[in-house]
Amino acid sequence: MKVRNYFIYSFIFSLLVLILSACQPARSAPEAPVAAVKPAGSSAEMVAEPANGQLDEIDGQMFQQLSKTFALFRERSADIWNEDYRLDQMSLMLVRTNGEGDQYAYLLNHPNAENMADAQSILLAAELNLPKVYRFDKIPNATAIADVPNFDFNAVIDGVETYVMKYTTAEIDEFSSPITFDWSLFVAHEGLHDAQDSWREAPSNGQDTAGYPLEADHIALIMLEDAAIKAALQAEDPAAREGAIKQIVAIRQTRINRWDAVRLLDLPQEQMEGSARYIEHTLGSLAEYGTTNLSTFETALEPVPQSNVRDSLAFGRFYSTGAALSLFVDQLNIPDWTKAIEGGKSQFDLLAAHFDMSESEIAAQLEDAKQTYKFETMLPLAKSAAETAASEPTDIWGDSG
Ligand SMILES: [Zn+2]
Secondary structure, eight states: HHHHHHHHHHHHHHHHHHHHHHHHHHOOOOOOOOOOOOOOOTSSOOOOSSSSSSSOOOHHHHHHHHHHHHHHHHHHHHHSOTTOOOOGGSEEEEEEEEESEEEEEEEOOOOOGGSSEEEEEEOGGGGGGOOOEESSSSOTTTHHHHSSSSEEEEETTEEEEEEEEOOOTTTTTTTSSTSSSSHHHHHHHHHHHHHHGGSSOSSSSSSOOOOOOOHOOOOOOOOHHHHHHHHHHHSHHHHHHHHHHHHHHHHHHHHHOOOOIIIIHHHIIIIIIIIIHHHHHHHHHHHTTTGGGGGTTTTSOOOOOSSHHHHIIIIHHHHHHHHHHHHHHHTTTTTHHHHHHHTTTTTHHHHHHHHHOOHHHHHHHHHHHHHHHHHHHHHHHHHHHHHHHHSSSSTTGGGOO
């Protein structure tokens, strides 16, 4: 059930990120909806709601965002992840909820949608350039869909595995509402998890967050690694960036040599969640969603907290570190790297193979990093974080874990 766990945890973390992003200054909202609802073809039934033939604001904004996102996947998929991840071609069902129940659904890219019972063909504004959309006032497979909390990759709709995403108004649930660009990044993030069903997972301990080592020595090295990652993210000169990346590899290798859990938890989590967070960055950058923190690494690498230490260091951190390491692999022009990730390599594996440092070079880079980032100033904070971690529950998932 490891894979399913990724989905659940990724959603929890997405909420955390969205909560964080909600604290940011207001972002510009998507453009006003231009999508019109019209019956398509002479045999199509009239759409029952909304009666005025216009999509309501939320549906309009949703299709606006899908339009922009799909266009980028159509034209720039190699710059988002690779040509094989095509969100714009996936069978996708968008289910409108009112907080108490599901109301209706739109189905896109389903091969048999037009022949399904109760399908209503929707004609959207041509400039949206979206695939044919069918609306269902009676939701297919409604009983099973009602049990879907927010999204599900493996729903079966008329025999076809379909990515189901629920959405609603901001008043009901801001985080499931297409009112900001973050929503489309969220859809793309979870969509990549769907595609990950066919990936080979890097060696894993089954996401054993409870057993993750959080003694002061380890937390100090995590803080050192974070400092080097930040330096590499901020470096404008490629040589300076490469120097910082070598430090990261040395610190990470040191941690792996000392604690098996680093190879078995950091690496597979970075492979799966880091890549999904990374495409929020690539997609958001291509779309010029410059003000969302998901597309700018603005919230990357929060300082080691003084509460919920395990939650942060054995789970949440890997989204940011994995996204950052993905970016570094890309910046180093390591060929076919996304395919290597899909084949079971982690981002760290690719960086380590690229630099292929000897033991003595790793030791020298580690020392260099300790000097550069003032390692001795990290030790007291690491010690207090370790004490906090020791006082907190090891089961960060509660009953669901
Ligand atoms: Zn995720």
